[in-house]
Every structure is written in C-alpha cells, then in structure tokens.
Amino acid sequence: xxxxxxxxxxxLEAVPLIFGLVTIVFFLSRLLPGSVTDALLxxxxxxxxxxxxxxxxxxxxPLLEQYWVWLSSVFSGDLGMSLARHAPVADIIGEVFPNxxxxxxxxxxxxxxxxxSLAAATFFTKRKRVEMVLANALxxxxxxxxxxxxxMLLVIFSYGLGLFPSSQMYSSGQAGSVxxxxxxxxxxxxxxxxxxxxxxxRYLQSNVSAVMQQPYVLHARSMGxxxxxxxxMYVLPNAITPIVSLIGVEIGILxxxxxxxxxxxxxxGMGQLTVAAIYARDYPLIxxxxxxxxxxxxxxxxxxxxxxxxxxxxxxxxx
Amino acid sequence: MKRSxxxxxxxxxxxxxxxxxxxxxxASIVSLCSYCLLTLSELTSPATYWRHDVWEFWLxxxxxxxxxxxxxxxxxxxxxxxxxxxxxRLRPVGFLxxxxxxxxxxxxxxxxxPNKQGDLVTTRLLGPLSRGALVHTVPQDTEPVELxxxxxxxxKSNNLLxxxxxxxxxxxxxxxxxxxxxxxxxxxxxxxxxxxxRDVFSRVVFGTRVSLGIGLCATIGSLLxxxxxxxxxxxxxxALDTILMRLTDLMLSIPSIFLVVAxxxxxxxxxxxxxxxxxxxxxxxxxxxxRTEVLRLREKEFILAARLLHQSGWNILRKHMLxxxxxxxxxxxxxxxxxxxxxxxxxxxxxxxxxxxxxxxxNMLWQSLSSLHSGWWLGFFPGALLAAVLIALxxxxxxxxxxx
Numbered sequence: 001x002x003x004x005x006x007x008x009x010x011x012l013e014a015v016p017l018i019f020g021l022v023t024i025v026f027f028l029s030r031l032l033p034g035s036v037t038d039a040l041l042x043x044x045x046x047x048x049x050x051x052x053x054x055x056x057x058x059x060x061x062p063l064l065e066q067y068w069v070w071l072s073s074v075f076s077g078d079l080g081m082s083l084a085r086h087a088p089v090a091d092i093i094g095e096v097f098p099n100x101x102x103x104x105x106x107x108x109x110x111x112x113x114x115x116x117s118l119a120a121a122t123f124f125t126k127r128k129r130v131e132m133v134l135a136n137a138l139x140x141x142x143x144x145x146x147x148x149x150x151x152m153l154l155v156i157f158s159y160g161l162g163l164f165p166s167s168q169m170y171s172s173g174q175a176g177s178v179x180x181x182x183x184x185x186x187x188x189x190x191x192x193x194x195x196x197x198x199x200x201x202r203y204l205q206s207n208v209s210a211v212m213q214q215p216y217v218l219h220a221r222s223m224g225x226x227x228x229x230x231x232x233m234y235v236l237p238n239a240i241t242p243i244v245s246l247i248g249v250e251i252g253i254l255x256x257x258x259x260x261x262x263x264x265x266x267x268x269g270m271g272q273l274t275v276a277a278i279y280a281r282d283y284p285l286i287x288x289x290x291x292x293x294x295x296x297x298x299x300x301x302x303x304x305x306x307x308x309x310x311x312x313x314x315x316x317x318x319x
Numbered sequence: 320m321k322r323s324x325x326x327x328x329x330x331x332x333x334x335x336x337x338x339x340x341x342x343x344x345x346a347s348i349v350s351l352c353s354y355c356l357l358t359l360s361e362l363t364s365p366a367t368y369w370r371h372d373v374w375e376f377w378l379x380x381x382x383x384x385x386x387x388x389x390x391x392x393x394x395x396x397x398x399x400x401x402x403x404x405x406x407x408r409l410r411p412v413g414f415l416x417x418x419x420x421x422x423x424x425x426x427x428x429x430x431x432x433p434n435k436q437g438d439l440v441t442t443r444l445l446g447p448l449s450r451g452a453l454v455h456t457v458p459q460d461t462e463p464v465e466l467x468x469x470x471x472x473x474x475k476s477n478n479l480l481x482x483x484x485x486x487x488x489x490x491x492x493x494x495x496x497x498x499x500x501x502x503x504x505x506x507x508x509x510x511x512x513x514x515x516x517r518d519v520f521s522r523v524v525f526g527t528r529v530s531l532g533i534g535l536c537a538t539i540g541s542l543l544x545x546x547x548x549x550x551x552x553x554x555x556x557x558a559l560d561t562i563l564m565r566l567t568d569l570m571l572s573i574p575s576i577f578l579v580v581a582x583x584x585x586x587x588x589x590x591x592x593x594x595x596x597x598x599x600x601x602x603x604x605x606x607x608x609x610r611t612e613v614l615r616l617r618e619k620e621f622i623l624a625a626r627l628l629h630q631s632g633w634n635i636l637r638k639h640m641l642x643x644x645x646x647x648x649x650x651x652x653x654x655x656x657x658x659x660x661x662x663x664x665x666x667x668x669x670x671x672x673x674x675x676x677x678x679x680x681x682n683m684l685w686q687s688l689s690s691l692h693s694g695w696w697l698g699f700f701p702g703a704l705l706a707a708v709l710i711a712l713x714x715x716x717x718x719x720x721x722x723x
Contacts, residue, residue: 017568017569021569025581028582139713139714139717143706143709145664145665148706152698152702155698159692255574263668264688274577274580275669278584278671281584297574
C-alpha cells in the first residue's frame with residue numbers, strides 16, 4: 001500500500017472516532033440531570049419563562065432533531081454560547097488554546113531532551129551499580145504524581161528560593177514580553193515534563209538494550225568504533241522510532257497532566273478554563289472543552305501514526 | 320529462627336504502636352460486645368442502639384485483634400519448625416498490605432480524629448513534630464436514670480470513642496491549669512497542623528482509607544466490566560467483537576479525566592458516582608488484554624472439550640477461562656488500581672472528587688494550595704504517601720510481569 005493510501009485510511013479511521021466523541025458529548029449533555037435552564041434560572045421563576053427559554057435553546061424538540069442540530073452546528077464550528085461569560089464557546093477556547101499549546105509544547109520539548117539524555121546516561125555508565133540506581137530512580141520518578149512534583153517545585157523554587165514566580169503567565173504590566181513568559185513557563189513545564197521524561201527514558205532504555213542485540217551493532221563494535229559513535233549513529237536512530245508513536249499517545253497524557261498543572265500554577269489555558277467552567281456550572285463551555293480535548297488527542301494519535309509511516313516503511317504494508 | 324526473631328520484633332513494634340491507645344481499643348471491644356449483648360438480651364431491633372459513627376472502631380478492633388492473633392500464630396508456626404511462606408520479592412505487596420492495615424485501623428493509630436479542630440488561634444499551621452496539649456474534660460455525672468449497667472457501659476465507651484470530651488491546643492507556655500474538671504495530656508503533631516488547626520497526621524492516615532478504598536472499588540468495577548467485555552468480544556461472534564472493540568477504541572481515545580470531570584460536573588460529587596465513573600472509564604485496558612488472551616485460549620483443546628460437553632458460555636468463562644486469565648488479570652488489576660488511585664487524587668485535587676471535610680490525599684493537596692507558602696508540610700506528606708503507593712504498585716507490576 002502506498003503512503004498516500006495509508007494516510008487516507010488513517011484519516012478515514014479518525015472520522016468515526018470524532019463522530020462517536022461528538023455523539024457521546026451530546027448525550028452526556030442531554031441525558032444527565034441538571035439542564036441548562038436549571039442552571040440559568042432560579043427555581044422561583046414561573047414555568048412559562050422556563051418553557052420560553054427551553055424553546056429558545058431548542059430543548060423542547062425531539063431528541064433526534066436536537067442531535068441533528070447539534071451535529072450540524074458542531075461541524076460548522078459553532079459550540080454554542082457560554083452561560084457565564086456571554087461569549088461564543090469557540091471564541092473563548094480559541095483565546096486560551098495557544099497558551100495550553102505553549103505549555104504542552106514546552107513540556108514535550110523538555111521531556112524529549114531530558115528523556116534522551118537520561119537514556120544516554122544509563123547507556124554510558126560503566127558500572128553496574130550506578131546503572132541499577134539510575135534505573136530504579138527512573139522508575140520512582142516515573143511513578144510520581146505530576147501535581148505533587150509541581151507542589152514540591154513550587155515550595156522549593158518559588159516560595160523557598162524565590163527563583164521563579166508561583167503563578168500566572170505574565171508579571172503585571174509585562175504582558176507579551178517573551179523573557180517574562182519563559183520565566184513563568186519554567187516551573188509548569190518542568191512539572192508536566194519530569195515524570196513523563198522518566199517514563200520516556202525507561203522506554204528508550206529498553207529499546208536501546210533490544211537494539212544492542214542486533215548484528216549491525218555487533219559489527220560496528222567489532223570495527224572498533226567508539227561507544228559515543230555507536231550510540232549516536234547506530235543505536236539511537238533505531239531505538240527512537242517507536243518514540244514517535246509514544247509521543248502521539250503522550251499528547252493525551254500531557255493534556256491530562258496539563259489540566260492539573262494549569263490549575264496548580266494558574267496558567268490561563270484549557271485546564272483552568274475547564275475547571276472554572278465547572279465551578280460556574282457553565283455547561284456549554286464544559287462540553288466544548290471536553291470536545292476540543294478529545295479531538296486534540298485523536299488528532300495527536302493520527303499524526304503520530306502518519307509520522308511513523310513516513311519514518312518506517314514497514315508499517316505501511318501491515319494491518 | 321531468623322524469621323521468628325523478625326516476627327517477634329514485629330509483634331513488639333505492633334504492641335508499641337498501639338499501647339498508648341489501649342483504652343480506646345478496649346473501649347471499642349467493650350462497645351462491640353455490649354452492642355451485641357444488648358440486642359441479644361433485650362430482643363430489641365439492632366437499630367435501637369445503633370450508632371453509625373462507631374462501627375469503624377468495631378471494624379478496627381476486629382482487625383486489630385486479628386492482626387495480633389495472626390502474628391502470634393506465625394511465630395508459633397515458626398517455633399513448630401514449619402516454614403512461613405514469606406517471599407521478600409513481595410516487598411511492595413507487603414507495603415500495600417501494611418497500608419491497608421493502617422487504613423482499617425486508622426482510629427487506633429491517630430492521636431485525634433481527622434476532622435477534630437484544635438484551638439484555631441494557637442494550633443494553626445504548627446510545623447511537623449511540634450507539641451500540643453490534649454484537654455480531657457471529665458464529664459459531669461448527670462445521674463443517668465433507669466439505665467442498666469450494660470447500657471451504661473455501652474454509652475460510656477461510645478463517648479470515649481467519639482472523643483466528645485477532648486479538645487486540643489498548642490503547648491501552653493505557662494503551667495497547665497489542671498482543675499478537677501479537666502485532665503491534660505500531651506500530643507505530638509507528627510506532620511504538623513493545617514491552616515484551620517487540624518492534625519495533618521490523622522488526616523493523612525484517615526485519607527489512606529478513602530483513597531485506597533475508592534481505588535479498590537473502582538478497580539473491582541473495571542475488572543468486572545473489562546472481563547465481561549473482553550470475554551464477549553473474544554469468545555462470541557465477529558460482529559459483536561468488532562462493535563465492542565470499536566467502542567473500546569473510542570473510549571480510549573477520549574481523555575478519560577476530561578470525561579470524568581464533565582460528568583462529575585453534571586452528576587454532582589459523591590463517593591458513589593466517583594466510583595462508578597472511575598470504573599466506567601477504566602475497563603478498556605483490561606478488556607483488551609482479556610480479549611487477546613481469550614482469543615488464544617479458545618483454540619485450546621480443553622475449551623473445545625468443554626464445548627463438546629455442552630458447557631454454557633458462563634461456565635466456560637468461570638471454570639476454564641478465569642483460572643488461566645488469573646496471572647494477566649492480577650497485573651492488569653494492579654495497573655488499574657494505580658491509575659484509579661491517581662485519578663481520584665487528581666479529581667480531588669481539582670476540587671471535583673471527595674469533598675471536604677472528608678480527608679483524601681487529593682483534596683488535602685487541594686486545600687494545601689492556599690497556605691502552601693507558609694506550610695510546606697501540608698503539601699508534602701499526603702503527596703509523599705500517594706507517591707509511595709504508586710511507586711510500590713509500579714514495582715509490584717514489574718515483578719508481576721516478570722513472573723507472568
């Protein structure tokens with residue numbers, strides 16, 4: 001199968017997933033107790049006003065018709081109006097989405113850099129004992145809950161040493177200055193990246209030891225190439241391929257981690273928006289956030305598969 | 320011989336841990352026995368004397384007695400020359416077992432109740448290991464009329480258990496003013512106190528209960544759903560297989576925490592809905608592994624033989640599949656337990672899980688945020704215990720995978 005067909009198939013496979021996601025979100029909003037009008041109106045408001053509002057939202061029509069309206073509006077990019085902020089949900093999400101991408105991107109970058117260097121560190125250690133300690137340390141760090149890492153970073157570096165700011169994206173009056181944003185970015189990005197980097201390093205490590213068994217590595221060794229060269233030219237490129245698909249999955253985990261990280265550091269992104277929407281009982285906004293997060297994860301997985309197919313031709317043939 | 324020394328040391332530690340609370344332990348046993356005797360002797364309905372907040376003391380007393388008897392029995396076995404089947408490879412499992420014991424025996428291990436608030440001014444944000452004073456008010460005899468001695472002892476032990484006459488404050492600088500109506504004793508806040516003057520150690524210990532309990536219930540739920548879906552997909556026809564596996568893919572592709580958060584927003588936060596939601600979002604991995612294994616097993620001769628004997632599908636699952644699925648199920652369930660505990664903690668950390676004043680590790684972290692700058696211990700201890708559990712689970716999974 002050629003690359004084109006593979007990409008096409010992969011995109012077509014994502015379509016029912018997104019369709020299913022939209023359906024689940026719709027039925028969540030309609031079947032769960034607590035309708036929009038209950039959130040908007042106090043219980044003392046007379047029935048007629050309630051009915052009028054229901055009609056205005058289209059809630060009195062049959063469920064299937066509502067579903068159809070919801071489908072057509074979602075696929076044309078209209079996610080409804082936010083109840084608490086009186087603005088289109090799509091606009092609100094569009095406003096904060098870049099911040100989340102910035103945080104997630106920085107975390108992903110840190111994760112990959114840290115992960116590869118940690119894996120290299122375990123590769124180059126000569127002593128068995130050091131290697132064992134490192135492997136155990138990686139397992140321990142990988143198991144740490146990211147929000148606890150965040151709290152500890154906050155206590156040590158922000159409250160204790162005063163090196164980094166504890167919250168927000170800008171200092172007051174400095175909105176938009178790049179060094180200031182980077183300064184605010186360090187702690188949240190580390191929070192999301194540290195446990196994930198340990199996981200990546202562990203994964204890489206097991207890949208590396210699998211690649212080390214390959215005959216071409218033995219050949220390179222018998223030719224007398226230095227360890228450094230063997231690692232960078234023969235081992236790493238072969239060990240890193242599955243990482244690309246791991247990163248695709250990682251986008252989902254990162255997004256989840258970012259949800260908590262953003263709340264911890266008051267980073268104005270999707271996570272904080274979702275939690276704020278929940279506290280405000282802003283149902284259209286909650287559903288919009290869930291929908292966008294789901295689409296991002298599906299798209300991430302799809303992109304990872306396609307990238308993998310570019311790198312590794314074997315994948316295009318098989319199922 | 321070495322093992323028996325170890326176990327004896329364990330018994331000494333066990334008794335040492337609990338000797339200070341021996342009056343409460345005795346009171347729990349008295350309360351439990353007198354409750355049973357009362358309902359039996361007076362032939363009243365059990366609800367007459369039922370106090371819902373003392374049953375945790377009863378449970379703790381039963382487990383406490385059981386733990387002691389178990390250790391004694393093991394020592395006895397050792398002296399008899401039989402081997403104790405104890406493998407050091409099970410260290411992480413042992414750690415989790417100890418945590419489970421702590422969770423059940425929480426009332427006997429904590430100096431004071433988890434929601435008991437000290438003097439707001441003096442016990443606010445005390446650091447770890449600082450001292451405080453417990454004040455026992457001696458209750459006035461109010462001449463209880465027409466109570467049998469059994470009823471009186473029941474009431475008395477319950478009052479002791481519920482700490483109705485106890486309050487605490489920071490160590491006073493002047494001499495304690497003991498009057499005839501009060502009695503002082505000292506207390507140490509191992510993990511400090513929080514911003515409204517509650518003992519963090521007690522809250523962490525009681526939080527063990529909530530966090531592990533919810534994790535356990537959610538894991539059992541996920542296991543049920545996962546095994547059934549996996550078996551249906553792997554064992555019955557192709558069409559159902561396709562539908563169920565597409566559903567699994569769909570559920571896997573939605574970030575579950577967003578889904579749970581969204582549903583919690585609609586349903587409201589209660590422990591039951593939390594458990595149901597965590598089970599409903601955690602079964603996919605189990606279903607996939609079970610399906611793969613079932614697909615492999617169904618081609619085996621013994622399954623064929625069972626089918627030839629017209630065994631029903633349910634019987635095949637129960638008698639022939641499940642024993643073979645056990646090793647992978649243990650690993651999958653351990654993994655799922657870890658992620659359920661973490662999910663509960665994350666949700667509570669966002670303020671959407673367990674609601675205060677009930678203590679869980681996640682919501683303790685959430686509540687610590689507002690006073691983190693003046694008290695690092697508020698964020699450190701609950702998270703450290705959570706991290707320890709997750710680390711132990713990872714090691715358990717690692718060993719489990721190696722064995723399976």
